Amino acid sequence: MTAQIHYSGDSSDARVFSLSNTSISYLFRVSPEGLLEHMHFGERIEPSTTYPSRARRLHRGCVLEFQDSKYYNLSDVPQEYPVFGTSDNRLPAVHIINGDGNSTQVFRYQGHEIVNDKPGLAGLPSARGGQSLSLLVRLYDEIAEISIELCYTVYDQHDVIARSAKIINQGARRATISRAMSSCLDLPAADYDLLHLKGSWAREMNQDRMAVPKGRFTIESSTGTSGNVHNPFVAIMDQNATEQSGRVFGTAFVYSGNFAISVEQGEFDSVRVTTGINPFNFQWQLDPGESFTTPESLQVFSPSGLNGMSQIWHQFIKHKVSPEQFQGRARPTYLNSWEAAYFDINEDRVLELADRTKSLGLEMLVVDDGWFEGRNDDTTSLGDWYSDSRKFPNGIESVAAKVKQKGLKFGLWYEPEMVNPNSQLYRDHPDWIIGVPKRVSSKGRNQITLDLSRHDVQDYLFERLDSVLSSGHIDYVKWDMNRTMSEIGSFALPTDRQLETPHRYMLGLYKLLDKIVTKHPNVLFENCASGGNRMDLGMLRYMSQTWTSDMSEPIGRLPIVNGASYLFPPSIMASYICPVPSHLNGRQVSLKSRAEVGFFCAARGMSLNAEDVDKDFDGLKHYAQLYKETADDVVNGQFFRVKYSDNEVVWQLNSSDGSTVYLGYFHILSAANLPFRKVRLVNLDTNAQYQLQGSDLAFGGDALTHMGLDMPYVCAMQPDEDDYLAKGDFSSRLFVLKRT
Ligand code: GLA
Numbered sequence: 137m138t139a140q141i142h143y144s145g146d147s148s149d150a151r152v153f154s155l156s157n158t159s160i161s162y163l164f165r166v167s168p169e170g171l172l173e174h175m176h177f178g179e180r181i182e183p184s185t186t187y188p189s190r191a192r193r194l195h196r197g198c199v200l201e202f203q204d205s206k207y208y209n210l211s212d213v214p215q216e217y218p219v220f221g222t223s224d225n226r227l228p229a230v231h232i233i234n235g236d237g238n239s240t241q242v243f244r245y246q247g248h249e250i251v252n253d254k255p256g257l258a259g260l261p262s263a264r265g266g267q268s269l270s271l272l273v274r275l276y277d278e279i280a281e282i283s284i285e286l287c288y289t290v291y292d293q294h295d296v297i298a299r300s301a302k303i304i305n306q307g308a309r310r311a312t313i314s315r316a317m318s319s320c321l322d323l324p325a326a327d328y329d330l331l332h333l334k335g336s337w338a339r340e341m342n343q344d345r346m347a348v349p350k351g352r353f354t355i356e357s358s359t360g361t362s363g364n365v366h367n368p369f370v371a372i373m374d375q376n377a378t379e380q381s382g383r384v385f386g387t388a389f390v391y392s393g394n395f396a397i398s399v400e401q402g403e404f405d406s407v408r409v410t411t412g413i414n415p416f417n418f419q420w421q422l423d424p425g426e427s428f429t430t431p432e433s434l435q436v437f438s439p440s441g442l443n444g445m446s447q448i449w450h451q452f453i454k455h456k457v458s459p460e461q462f463q464g465r466a467r468p469t470y471l472n473s474w475e476a477a478y479f480d481i482n483e484d485r486v487l488e489l490a491d492r493t494k495s496l497g498l499e500m501l502v503v504d505d506g507w508f509e510g511r512n513d514d515t516t517s518l519g520d521w522y523s524d525s526r527k528f529p530n531g532i533e534s535v536a537a538k539v540k541q542k543g544l545k546f547g548l549w550y551e552p553e554m555v556n557p558n559s560q561l562y563r564d565h566p567d568w569i570i571g572v573p574k575r576v577s578s579k580g581r582n583q584i585t586l587d588l589s590r591h592d593v594q595d596y597l598f599e600r601l602d603s604v605l606s607s608g609h610i611d612y613v614k615w616d617m618n619r620t621m622s623e624i625g626s627f628a629l630p631t632d633r634q635l636e637t638p639h640r641y642m643l644g645l646y647k648l649l650d651k652i653v654t655k656h657p658n659v660l661f662e663n664c665a666s667g668g669n670r671m672d673l674g675m676l677r678y679m680s681q682t683w684t685s686d687m688s689e690p691i692g693r694l695p696i697v698n699g700a701s702y703l704f705p706p707s708i709m710a711s712y713i714c715p716v717p718s719h720l721n722g723r724q725v726s727l728k729s730r731a732e733v734g735f736f737c738a739a740r741g742m743s744l745n746a747e748d749v750d751k752d753f754d755g756l757k758h759y760a761q762l763y764k765e766t767a768d769d770v771v772n773g774q775f776f777r778v779k780y781s782d783n784e785v786v787w788q789l790n791s792s793d794g795s796t797v798y799l800g801y802f803h804i805l806s807a808a809n810l811p812f813r814k815v816r817l818v819n820l821d822t823n824a825q826y827q828l829q830g831s832d833l834a835f836g837g838d839a840l841t842h843m844g845l846d847m848p849y850v851c852a853m854q855p856d857e858d859d860y861l862a863k864g865d866f867s868s869r870l871f872v873l874k875r876t
Contacts, residue, residue, distance in 0.1 A: 139269045139292045141250045142183040153248075154183040155271060155290040155297065160437050162290065162297050164216050165190070169205055170244030172216035172273065172286075174322045177297070178383065178437050199223070203242075212404045214322030217275065217286055217301065219243065226402050227352065227410055229320040230301070232422075234280035235309030243275035243284050254289045257300055259643050261390055261677035262432040263456040267292035281307030294452045297435045304427040313420040317412030318433035321387065325405035329375050331442070332397075333367040333699045338687040338720055340364040340668035341699035343780075348372065348401050356396035356414045360570070360585065360621030360638050361665060362672040368395040369703045372409060377441055379777055380818065384438045384445040387411045388703055390457075391431035392674035393642040394418065417624070419635040431674070442702065443776050443818070450705035450775065457673050458708060461657050462680040466767035467710075468545050468612070468660075469760055470500035470741035475688065475715055477745060479506035479513055482527035483535050490539045492749045497760040498741065500612060501539050502547035507532055509560075515582045518554045519561030521600040536609035547612030547660075548604070552597045553645065554583045554618065561596075568593050570637065572625040580619030589640035590628045594648045605656045615679065617665040642674075649678040662710055662739065671700070676708055681739045684709045688743065689718035690725055690733030691866050694785045694802055697736060698777060706789065707771045710739035713759065715748050727752050729868040731759040732800055736787050738771040769796055776818050786815050786847075794821060799845070799871040806850050806865050814844035826873040831858070834876060845871070 144152040151166040152175070161183075163175035173191050181187075191214060193207035200223035202208040210224035220228040221240045233239050249272045254265025270289040276282075283306055289298040299319040305311050328348040332355050333341045341364075355366035362368050368389035374382045387409055389395050394414035401407050411433040420428055436452070438444035454463060471493040473481055486503055493501045509524050511517040523532040536546040555562045555569060562569070562584075570585040571577045577584050586593050604610060626637045653661060663675040664683035671682045682704075685696045693711070700709065711734035717724045734740055740763045742749075742756060749756060769791040778799070779786035785802040799817065820826065820837040827834045835845070846859075848869050854860040861867035 137267065137292055139267065139290045140183065141269050141271050141290065143248065143250070144183070152187065153271060153273070154181070155269075155288055156180050156183065157290060157292055157295070160295045160297075162288065163187070166245045167191075169202065169208065171210075171213075171242075172245065172275070174214035174216050177321060177385065177435065179439055211402065212406070214324070214406060215320065217243065217284065217320055226408050227398050227400055228315065229317040229410060230284065230303065230313075231315035231415070232280070232282060232303070233312040233314065234282065235307055235311060236280070241277040241280045241282060243277050246274040246276040246283070248273045254298065255287065257429055257432060259646060260429065260431050261646055261674045262300070263296075263298055263390065263434065263452070265289065266456075280311065281305070282311060291456075294456065295436055295438065295448050296452050298432055299435065300430050300432045302427050302429045303422065305422040305424055308424050310424070311422045313422055313428055314418065315415035316420070316428060316430050317410045318389065318430040319387065319411045319435060321385070321409045321435055323372065323385065323407040323409065326407075327375050328372050328407055329377065330399055331371040331373070331702065333369060333702065335364055335696075337364055337666050337669065338685060339692070339696065340671070340685050341367060341696045343695070343699040343702065347375065348399055348407055350401050352398055352400045354396055354398040356394070356416065358394050358414055358416050360393055360624065360641065361617070361670045362389070362392050362395055362674070363620070364667070364669040367703065368397060368411075368672055370397045370399065370409065371442065371445060371702065372399065372407065373442070379441050379443045381441045384442055385409075386436045386445050386449065386703075388434050388449070388673055389431065390434065390673040390677065391642065392645070392670050392672050393638050413639060417635060418639070420639070421633055421636070434673070446702055446777070447774065449703050453673065453676065454705055454707055457676050459653065459678065459680050462660055464772050466771055467681065467739040468499040469763045469767070470502050470547065470712075470739075471496070471498050472502040472504055472712055472741055472743040474504035475719055475743035476748070477506070479511060481506045483530070486535050487538060488746060490542050490544055492746055493544055494542050496742070496749065496753070496757050497764070499764070500545035500547055500741075502549070502612060502614060502741070503532070504549040504614065505551075507548070516556050516558040518551055518556045518583050519559040519586070521550065521552070521604075533604060533607035533609050536607065540609055545611035546609055547614065548610055549614045549616060550601065551616040551618060552601060552648075553586055553588060555586050556583050567627040570621050570624060570626065570641070572623045572634075575623050578622040580622075583619055585619060585621050587626050587628065587637075587641065588644035588648065589626050589637060590644070594644050597648055598651055601652055602655060605652070605659055610659060612660040612662065614662045614664055614683065617670060620669070646674070646678075653678050668696070668700070671704070681708050681710050684711065684737065687720055688712060688714035689720050689723050690730050691723060691804055692718070692721055693733055694804075697733070698780050698785060698787075701775055701777060706736055706773070706775050707738045709737035710741075711737035712741040712743045713756070715744055723866070725866045726862060727755045727759070728862065729802070729866050731762075732868040732870045733802060735763070735766070735798070735870060736770070736775065736789060736800060738767070740767075766798070769798070774819065778815055778818060784813070788817060790819055794819075795875045797826060797873040797875075799873070801847050801869045801871070803850055803861055803867045804865065806852065806863070806867070808852065810850055812849065813847040815847055816844040817841055821875060825876045827876050829872040829874060835873075837875075840873075
C-alpha cells in the first residue's frame, strides 16, 4: 500500500496531517487555535520532513486579527474549511444560521480517525474506494453546538483527493444551512490560469482558458441540472502550463444538480477554490440531531500539464466512478432510430431498421423517442410509459424479442423524469410536478419536471421501468432529460423547506437510479440530457456512458469532444454517424470525416434511415467493421489532445498495451498554398518502431516523438495521392500505427 496518512503528534505547534501516495501529498495542520490550516497540495513530500513553510503571523494595516490571537489574520491564512465572520472575508466553505439567529461559528479541531478504504456517502454517488485510506476530522463549535466532519480519501494508484463534509446539529435548536461546500482548496499566492468548459445546447464543453482574475470568478448552475452552460469542473494551473508540461490542479464535483465552483484571488493574491452545491436559492433546515452530508468533490494534481491532469481523471473515472460491470468492456456498435425516423416509428419500421442494422454488421438497434402511448410529437405523453398500442400492438417487449432473434441487442429510450401536461399521468397526478402554488409552470419542450423528491413518484417510475426491463429483452437504456427546472418547489414539502427541493430531487433521482441499476445490472445505461446538459460524475456513477451532445455533425463536435476530454475519457462518450446534410447545422461532411471524428468515442453507432444506409452501404459497412475491431482499444486506451486550433485538431489514442496508436487529423477549412504541417506524437516507446498501416513505412518512436509525423496536405490542385487530404473543407485522416 502506497497511500499513507500521517499525523505528526500532539505537540501543539506541529499537529500536521499528511496524506500521500508515491506522487502526491496533501498537507494541513491544526493551528494552536484549533483551526485547520492548509499547507500543501501537489508533489509528494516526505512526511518526516521539517516543513519550510506555513501560514505567517504579522501585523498588517486595516485587517482584523482572529479573536484574541495576536497577528493571526484569517484573510491571509490558507484553510481547509473556512467560515465567514471571524476575520476572513473571502468566500467561506460553510455558512450556517444557528439557533441564536446569527451566522458566527468557529469550528475547532476536536479529534480524528484514520480508516482503511473509503466510507460511502449516504444517498449520494461517490467514487469507489479500494486501495485507499481515509481521514475523518471532527470539528466542533461549542456555542452553536454544531459539529462538522471532514472526510479526505487518498488512493494508492490515483493522484486524487476525494473530499466531503458532514454537518451535524448537536444542539436543541434548529439551524439553517445556507452554504455547505464540499471542498475548499487555498492555493499559495501566484499568477495562475484557469480552464473551464462552457457552452449551451448542441455546443457544450467549449474550453475557455483565462488568467485567474483578481476578485471572484464563479461557474455555477441553478437550473436543477449540472448543466451545459458550465460543466462542474475547473483546472487551475501555472500560467506557463501547456498540454504536456506545468503544474495543474483540477476539481470536479460528483453531483448532477445545482453547483458552484468559485475561484477567488483575494487581497493577498492567494487563490481559494471552493466546490459544492450552489448556495444561491439553497437552504437546508437542520433540526436537532439531524445531519447534512455534502456531495463529493474530487481534487487532482499533475506536474505534467493538462494532458497529465486528464490522464489522472480518465483513469480514475474508468476505475472508480464508472459502473464496474461495463468497465473495460467493448461497447456494442448500434443504429439509433432518432435521426432515422424521429417519432414516426412502429413495429414494421423497427424490424426494417433491425435488418439494416444486421446487414451493416452493427450489433444493437436502439429505439429512441416515439414508442410509448400517444407519443407522435414532443407535445404529449411523457409519463405514460406504456407501449403505444397502435404502433406496437404486441408491446415493445415483443418487438425487442424479435430484434434479438435476429442476433442483435435491443436498446430503448426513456425520459423518466418528465411529464407532458397532455398525458394521463399529469391528469391523474397534477401535484407530482416541480412547481409552486397558484403559478403557471413554464414549459420546456412542452414538458414539466416530475418531483422526484416524492416517494410516490420514485415508486411509479421504478415500477414502469422495471416492468419493461424485467422482460429481459432490453440490453441498453438511453435515459434522457430534456428540460431544466423553473418555478421550483415541491407540493410535498412544508413552506420552510421549499428551497430544499432541488437537492431533495437529486437524492430522489439517485435513489431511483440506484434501485434500477442494482436490479438490472446487465443493462447498459446511457446518460443523456438533450446531449450534455447533465454530463457529470454523479450520473456517471450509475451510467457507463453519455450522449455527449445532440451536435452529431462532426465538425461541430470537435470542440465538444476536445473540451470534454479534459475531464472525461472516451470510454464514457457516445457518438453516431449522422445523416447529411446535418439536421443540426446543414453541413455536408463526408462519411469518412463523420466516422473518423466519431471513432474517438467508445460507444459508436449510426443514426440513419434506410435510404441513407442504402446510399452509403459499403462505406458504412467498412466503418461498422472498423468500429467493432477497435472497440476494445477505444474503451481501454489512453486518449491525448495533441493539437487544437481553429482549423486543425489532432487526437491520439494509444491502445492499453501501447501496441496500436491511432492518430486522428481533422482539417476544417480548405485553403490554397497552405504551410506543411507535422505533428509530434506523445507517449510512444522511443526505442520501438511503429509500422504505419496501409503502407510499407515504419518509423522510430523517437522520430515520431521528437521530429513528428508529416500530416497530409490540403490542396485543391492535388493529384489523387496518399500524401493529400480529400479536397475541400472538413477533411480527416485516421492514421493507425502498430508497434513492431
Ligand atoms: C433529446 C436527445 C436526442 C433524442 C431526443 C428524443 O434531444 O438528446 O438524442 O433522444 O431527445 O426526443
